[in-house]
Amino acid sequence: TLSDRLSSVLANLRGKGRLSDTDIDSTCREIRIALLEADVALPVVRTFIAGIKERAKGAEVSGALNPAQQVVKIVNEELIGILGGETRRLNLAKTPPTVIMLAGLQGAGKTTLAGKLSGWLKKQGHTPMLVACDLQRPNAVTQLQVVGERVSVPVFAPEPGNGVGDPVAVAKAAIEEAKRAQHDVVVVDTAGRLGIDEELMRQAADIRDAVRPDEVLFVVDAMIGQDAVTTAEAFRDGVGFTGVVLTKLDGDARGGAALSVREVTGQPILFASNGEKLEDFDVFHPDRMASRILGMGDLLTLIEQAEQHFDQEKAQQTAAKLGTGELTLEDFLEQMLAVRKMGPIANLIGMLPGAGQMKDQLANFDEKRLDRLQAIIRGMTPAERADPKIINGSRRLRIANGSGVAVSEVNDLVTKFFDARKMMKQMAGRFGLPGMGGGGS
Ligand code: GDP
Ligand code: MG
Numbered sequence: 001t002l003s004d005r006l007s008s009v010l011a012n013l014r015g016k017g018r019l020s021d022t023d024i025d026s027t028c029r030e031i032r033i034a035l036l037e038a039d040v041a042l043p044v045v046r047t048f049i050a051g052i053k054e055r056a057k058g059a060e061v062s063g064a065l066n067p068a069q070q071v072v073k074i075v076n077e078e079l080i081g082i083l084g085g086e087t088r089r090l091n092l093a094k095t096p097p098t099v100i101m102l103a104g105l106q107g108a109g110k111t112t113l114a115g116k117l118s119g120w121l122k123k124q125g126h127t128p129m130l131v132a133c134d135l136q137r138p139n140a141v142t143q144l145q146v147v148g149e150r151v152s153v154p155v156f157a158p159e160p161g162n163g164v165g166d167p168v169a170v171a172k173a174a175i176e177e178a179k180r181a182q183h184d185v186v187v188v189d190t191a192g193r194l195g196i197d198e199e200l201m202r203q204a205a206d207i208r209d210a211v212r213p214d215e216v217l218f219v220v221d222a223m224i225g226q227d228a229v230t231t232a233e234a235f236r237d238g239v240g241f242t243g244v245v246l247t248k249l250d251g252d253a254r255g256g257a258a259l260s261v262r263e264v265t266g267q268p269i270l271f272a273s274n275g276e277k278l279e280d281f282d283v284f285h286p287d288r289m290a291s292r293i294l295g296m297g298d299l300l301t302l303i304e305q306a307e308q309h310f311d312q313e314k315a316q317q318t319a320a321k322l323g324t325g326e327l328t329l330e331d332f333l334e335q336m337l338a339v340r341k342m343g344p345i346a347n348l349i350g351m352l353p354g355a356g357q358m359k360d361q362l363a364n365f366d367e368k369r370l371d372r373l374q375a376i377i378r379g380m381t382p383a384e385r386a387d388p389k390i391i392n393g394s395r396r397l398r399i400a401n402g403s404g405v406a407v408s409e410v411n412d413l414v415t416k417f418f419d420a421r422k423m424m425k426q427m428a429g430r431f432g433l434p435g436m437g438g439g440g441s
Helices: 021-037 042-058 067-084 110-123 140-150 167-180 198-211 227-238 256-265 286-294 297-324 329-340 345-350 356-363 367-378 382-386 393-403 407-431
Strands: 098-103 128-133 185-190 215-221 243-247 269-273 281-283
Touching (some): 021 042, 021 286, 042 067, 067 286, 098 198, 110 185, 110 215, 110 269, 110 281, 128 167, 167 198, 215 227, 227 256, 243 256, 256 269, 256 286, 269 286, 329 382
Parallel strands (some): 215 243
16 A cells, blocks of 8 residues: 555654655655556646645645655545545536436446435425436436336436337437426436447437436446546536546545546546446545555545644643743734634634534634734744743734734734733733643643
């Protein structure tokens, strides 16, 4: 696994300053292999790694992680970003029915997905209808009917015994029927070929023009690996699609197809199919896919733990300082950043029990004010942060100018800081809080 291969790089001590080029290069080399082993297409690997190197070079070394761990963390974040950067829900039509058309090679899992998707939609309160537009294979219609029955979703199909049906006519009639019977979503199953061919593309494009779908979902088998790119390109150019569904993720594929298709077509992955049973279906989870592609679930857990532990250590150090009155503005900034990392303050407070009546005030909570506080502290020199007492009038003016705020705001911050520090000291003295009493730990 990637973790094993990275073990030598991982043995490095915690770094200082910036990540070294050697650290970045050796880690990226291993990650490149991991991506190729996951069947990510080579050009995609190249662009991706180049982007990672760029970002890693600018990154500060974290106190919590060693350089390799840190590069892996960056890679993971970037992967999640790319895989889910544009994660979105299904596009629903303003005037029903919403039309969802499925396209992809034969065997990709379209018909199975039609059942899974319509079953899922039904659970969400929709009234879906399936449409059998694969009239190529003799039993394709029956297969869809079986699937539809299992999820209790009606199937619109051509009358049996009418000779070879015209999928475009069936599609058109289906939309009329959906309007009449008030189905709010229509899922159109189409034919596929074993390989890409022009007739298939033309037929799919004709069906598309006839039903004007709100979504065309490109269904792709995660096991096809490198071929995912050419197939996706062919469907993009031949039919066009607005989203991707990955199937057969229950197999042993490492899922590189996900990254390739996403990168090459720019279209989001909406759903994942992971088994033959109709309930083996879920919305797509970028984070799970990222760790699957990199093959480093364990490593990521370790990184998370290291960071948590590091944060705890820091919090304890800060707590110990509180009571002795040694708290600095640097500590203050760190605490503020740590809290903000968890999301907007209003959300955090909203999660606390009894926050109900505070809702209105929270709605007005000014995140911008925190931005300004942050800017002010960042505008101070390390010496000023460590010993705010030295911040005299001319320093205040400089800080205000540097951080783009009024001098009064700097004054306000410094005053509040001293008040807070004094209060903490008194509290610690009165209650004799452990770890706050100075001297200890
Ligand atoms: P279509 O030709 O695109 O309509 O593909 P089908 O829906 O007929 O699926 C082809 C085969 O793949 C069938 O045997 C399905 O049972 C199987 N299949 C579809 N989706 C999945 C999946 O997510 N996991 C597994 N293991 N098999 C799947
Ligand atoms: Mg089919």
